Amino acid sequence: MPIYEYQCENCSHRFELRQGFNDKPVETCPLCQGNVRRILSPTPIIFKGTGFYATDNRRKDGPQPDSGMDKAKFEEAKEAADKILKKEKESK
Ligand SMILES: [Zn+2]
Numbered sequence: 313m314p315i316y317e318y319q320c321e322n323c324s325h326r327f328e329l330r331q332g333f334n335d336k337p338v339e340t341c342p343l344c345q346g347n348v349r350r351i352l353s354p355t356p357i358i359f360k361g362t363g364f365y366a367t368d369n370r371r372k373d374g375p376q377p378d379s380g381m382d383k384a385k386f387e388e389a390k391e392a393a394d395k396i397l398k399k400e401k402e403s404k
Pocket residue numbers: 320321322323324325341342343344345346
């Protein structure tokens with residue numbers, strides 16, 4: 313069953329509801345009875361157990377610099393990863 317997220321337009325209360333497709337959509341806030349609107353969930357669909365992640369597309373070519381990561385650290389991490397890969401190849 314999908315989980316829907318709602319936000320109250322009156323008091324901004326957010327809540328989640330697990331609903332079947334045939335259930336009536338919720339229209340009122342449980343706190344203040346104000347109007348609520350359904351929020352489309354930003355959560356990506358994750359296929360558990362397959363190793364495939366919807367957010368993982370950009371990692372095809374190994375580690376990519378993260379926007380929050382500084383470049384020197386990234387290069388360092390990449391070098392370390394390369395060394396480990398080399399070692400693994402040599403040991404075969
Ligand atoms: Zn409310």
